Amino acid sequence: MNTQAHKARTAALSEAMKREGADVLLLFGNNWHADHLRYATDFGIQEGQGIALVRADGATTLVLDDPAEAERARAETRTCEVVFAPQLVKEAKSQLARAGNRAIAAAPYHLLPYGLLHGEKDLRVNDGASIVERLLMTKLEVEMDAVRRAAKLADEGYAVFRDAARPGRKDYELVAEIETFFRARGVAENFMIIGVGGAEVRGMAPPGGKVLKPGDMVTTELTPCVDGYYAQICRTLVVGEASEAQRQAFNVYLEAMVAGIDTVKAGVTAAAVAKAENDVFRKYDLGQYTTSEYTRVRGHGMGLFPDQKPQILEDVQIPLEAGMTIIVHPNTYHPVVGYLVLGDSLIVRENGCEILCGTPRELFSVQ
Amino acid sequence: MRRGLMAWDENELPRAALEERLASLRAQMRQQGLDAFVAYTNIARGAAVCWLSGFTPYWNEGLYFVPMEGEPIFATALSKRVAEWIGSVMPQGAVTTTPRPPALIAEHIARSGAKKIGVLELDGFPAGHAKVILEGAPGVELIDATDAFALARGGSDTSERALLVVADMLAGQGLSTIRPGQTSEARALIAPCDSAARLGGAEECFTTLAADLAQSAGFLRTDTVSALGETYAVRVSLAYKGVWTRRTRSFANDAATQAAFDTADAALASFAAPDGVPLDKALAAHFASLGTLANWTAEQPRGSYPLAPVANETGAAEGLSLDAPFVLSVELSLKGKRWIGARLIGA
Numbered sequence: 001m002n003t004q005a006h007k008a009r010t011a012a013l014s015e016a017m018k019r020e021g022a023d024v025l026l027l028f029g030n031n032w033h034a035d036h037l038r039y040a041t042d043f044g045i046q047e048g049q050g051i052a053l054v055r056a057d058g059a060t061t062l063v064l065d066d067p068a069e070a071e072r073a074r075a076e077t078r079t080c081e082v083v084f085a086p087q088l089v090k091e092a093k094s095q096l097a098r099a100g101n102r103a104i105a106a107a108p109y110h111l112l113p114y115g116l117l118h119g120e121k122d123l124r125v126n127d128g129a130s131i132v133e134r135l136l137m138t139k140l141e142v143e144m145d146a147v148r149r150a151a152k153l154a155d156e157g158y159a160v161f162r163d164a165a166r167p168g169r170k171d172y173e174l175v176a177e178i179e180t181f182f183r184a185r186g187v188a189e190n191f192m193i194i195g196v197g198g199a200e201v202r203g204m205a206p207p208g209g210k211v212l213k214p215g216d217m218v219t220t221e222l223t224p225c226v227d228g229y230y231a232q233i234c235r236t237l238v239v240g241e242a243s244e245a246q247r248q249a250f251n252v253y254l255e256a257m258v259a260g261i262d263t264v265k266a267g268v269t270a271a272a273v274a275k276a277e278n279d280v281f282r283k284y285d286l287g288q289y290t291t292s293e294y295t296r297v298r299g300h301g302m303g304l305f306p307d308q309k310p311q312i313l314e315d316v317q318i319p320l321e322a323g324m325t326i327i328v329h330p331n332t333y334h335p336v337v338g339y340l341v342l343g344d345s346l347i348v349r350e351n352g353c354e355i356l357c358g359t360p361r362e363l364f365s366v367q
Numbered sequence: 368m369r370r371g372l373m374a375w376d377e378n379e380l381p382r383a384a385l386e387e388r389l390a391s392l393r394a395q396m397r398q399q400g401l402d403a404f405v406a407y408t409n410i411a412r413g414a415a416v417c418w419l420s421g422f423t424p425y426w427n428e429g430l431y432f433v434p435m436e437g438e439p440i441f442a443t444a445l446s447k448r449v450a451e452w453i454g455s456v457m458p459q460g461a462v463t464t465t466p467r468p469p470a471l472i473a474e475h476i477a478r479s480g481a482k483k484i485g486v487l488e489l490d491g492f493p494a495g496h497a498k499v500i501l502e503g504a505p506g507v508e509l510i511d512a513t514d515a516f517a518l519a520r521g522g523s524d525t526s527e528r529a530l531l532v533v534a535d536m537l538a539g540q541g542l543s544t545i546r547p548g549q550t551s552e553a554r555a556l557i558a559p560c561d562s563a564a565r566l567g568g569a570e571e572c573f574t575t576l577a578a579d580l581a582q583s584a585g586f587l588r589t590d591t592v593s594a595l596g597e598t599y600a601v602r603v604s605l606a607y608k609g610v611w612t613r614r615t616r617s618f619a620n621d622a623a624t625q626a627a628f629d630t631a632d633a634a635l636a637s638f639a640a641p642d643g644v645p646l647d648k649a650l651a652a653h654f655a656s657l658g659t660l661a662n663w664t665a666e667q668p669r670g671s672y673p674l675a676p677v678a679n680e681t682g683a684a685e686g687l688s689l690d691a692p693f694v695l696s697v698e699l700s701l702k703g704k705r706w707i708g709a710r711l712i713g714a
Contacts, residue, residue: 030411032368032428046573046588047604048672049411049491067664067676068586072575075585086676086684089490110495114509117494172372176565179370183574184558188588191426192370203448206373206425206570208456227590296446333448 002079003227005142006042010079012140013040014058016131023102025054025128026092028112035304036107036132037062038228041080043073044188051092052080055099063091089115096123107132137301137309138323143229144347147302147325150231151345151356153187153224158233158359165218165366167239171196171207174218182224191223191230191306201338202294214240219341221329223306230306232327233357234343237364249334250363253342256280256330257361260299260312264346264353266322270310274298277330278314286334295332302327302345324348325356369410369425369606372568375456379533379608380421384526385459388419392433392519399515402481404433405472405500406516407492412671415487415516416441417609418527422457423570430468430496431460434479442468469496473503485512488670513670520668522691527610528714531692534607535711537567538614541574541603547618547625553578553592553599560603571606580617580705584698598624600707604674611673613666613694615709627701631657635697635708640689646678650697658701665712666694689713 017025029037030049037045040052041062048066060080064070070084085091093116096104105128106112117125139147157178164177171194182190193204196218204219212218216239223232238246260277277298278290289295299312302325310318312328320326329343344357396404407430408416413423416431420441429443439460445453447464454462465471476484484500486492489511497509523531541560550556557574564572575586579596586602587593602615616632619625634657641649646665654660662680665687669675674694676684687693696709 030409032409032411032426044588044590045411047411047674071585072587075583075587076591111493112495113490114492114494114497115490172568173566175370176562179565179572180558180562183561183589184554186554186590188590189368190370191368193425203446203452205449205452206370208374208452209372209568292447294448296448 002042002077003146005140005146005227005229006079008140008142009039009135010058012135013054013131014056016135017054017056020105020131021103022105022128022131023056024096024099024104025131026096026104026106026125027052027054027132028106028108033108033111033305035136035308038304039132039136041073041077042228043077044228045069049088051088053092053095061095063088063095089113092116093123105131133309136303136305138321139303139325140323143303144323144325146227146229147231147345147347148356150224150226150229151233153182153185153226154222154231154233154345155357155359157181157222157224158235161220161222162237162364162366165212165237165239167212167214169212171210171212175207178222187224187226189225191221191232193221195219195339197338199336199338202333203339204341212239215243217246217338217340219339221341221343223302228304230302231325231345231356232302232306232343233345233359234327234329234331234341235359235364236340236342237366239366242363242365246337247363249337249340250342252280252284252286253330253340254361257328257342257344260328260330261344261346261353261355264320264326264328264348266320266348266350268320270312270316270318270320271314273320273328274312274314274316277328281330281332289332289334298330299326299328299343301325320348322348322350369423369571371565371570371572373425373456373570375421375458377458379530380458380526382458384524385419385421387524388519389433389439389459391521392419392516393435395515395519396433396435396485399485399512400483401485401510401512401515402435402483403476403479404485404487404512406431406487406671407496408671413609414668414673415671418520418668420457420460421609422453423609428468430472432472432475434475434481440472440475442471444468467499469499470503473500476500476504476507482506483508483510485510485515487516488513516670522688528692530608530610531612531711531714534569534605534610534612535614535714537564537569537607538603538605538612540564540567542601542614542616545601545616545618548620551595553595554589556601557589557592560601564603564605569605569607570609573604575602576600577602577707580707584705584707597621598704602709606673611668612711613674613696613709614711615696615707617706617708619704624704627704628706631699631701631706632708635695635710638695638712640693640713646687646689647680654697654699658699658706661698661700661705663695663697666696667691
């Protein structure tokens, strides 16, 4: 039942633990931050919280505080021991105590339960970021393949989205169609936000019941998950014919995205990619719309988490590495037409990148 | 992430109801000598903050700070561009977006002079956040306030019950689209449940399937589900405006077994919270004529968890309040055939 990627990840994790001198690695997660837990156990947690204890020899115990989730984990992941414990922290501490005073690393460190780190004088837990972070960012070949498959479903999902978007429909009805499509295709998770309207729209959020009307721009980012791996596509459509202003604005975003993507290759920093995108906005006197007042990031990593490091920002000096999977998206507010998005997922290569999205880079029009 | 409809409707969740909840919490804070209260929230642990504010973060995390007086503060790491939107769907509390929510809460604590800070589920509170609060507000003491919150919340108010009724209806609608024998494709059973729920305005829907009840009672997601057997069960866990419920129905390809399953569905639908009789005894009596009661679980919101086991046949789970609605899941053996059902009781 475990995925192909899991076997490769297990070997990589053991190697990293050995390199960092960790006897036990504790990984914490829930439906928001499921990535660390998934890396070690292959389990996609949906309800409650979980802790995985990975020993140096690879033996792994997954502790879950929801009984139905524990039952699902037993069926889905055959390579680790699954324990249901309503008192998650107490059980994890008990397991760690049984392991003795060994070198324990844990991640994500800042989210670890308070009770795990307090009240036990002999329990010393170190930040395990150095073990896990690089593994999460730079993908193995088998992981890249999962991201490719997710990107293909993102393309198919966007075709469903375009077909669903028409005047009179509510924003959440579009989401319902996408979700139905994804469930039927075996996609259990999807990160998706949406924006509907004109110059008053400053970003995307979950649907609030807005009704699509002629002239509206409809923005979305779809991020389906395949075997635990997310890939994202960002596109904008117009209900009816696009106005000249909308077309002109879109061309700026297209130029910026292409500039960003053309910059991508191993060794280039995330900052350089962001600068390439932002320079296009600056060229058109739209530089102020590349700041945090109007946009969050100019792209980001993706993998077992839909929005992971490296963030594509002009102050992020993380060098891109071959095998990183990222999206380049110059999404931001435009003062004339409102929030506009455009982005493609890609894999960083030594001398460039492999584009994963196949949906045309157009400002779509639906009737 | 939450990607269904997220909207606030004062007719469904009046401000007055939220104000009463806040007053109830403050009464408990006073009684327990707390100067302020902090609860952590994310999509997996959103129940407490949603009960107080009407809002669950669709992504990321946040801290909800309740001073003894004045407006509560919701500090979230969601980007500043969504602050206005959060304010439009979160009727109680002032929204502040910040990359470091605990640092902002620490500033408020320090400014207010509060010393005894009640923290919901202190053991499970993110340690990194606790560290920032303790460093940013020197001299404060973090005290577990799980019991105080539970006492404040008590049972369900009228608004919550009304939202639960809608959630239960949406979960039932998806399941009612399933026709036994119509498909041999497991995923084809899951997808319409999502569709019905989300078109009806559900904020979230997790549909899982026990594909072959003869083999296993375990429910799997669409990404791992196996081939359909002769009997199977579909479980819909659903959120509507922040309240969660579940429904499960079992199906059979042969008409005789389906008729027996329909009878069991009807029996579950007619079950009411017992008055003066322990739940286990009431369940045994209620289902005795149908078959053997294999196991059962009752779930209710607990602290930050939207649904948690509060009673079961082993006695290991505890905390059930029969005055409040609960989700009852039952497994029966009907002449050797496994049947599983779940639905909301008492709303």
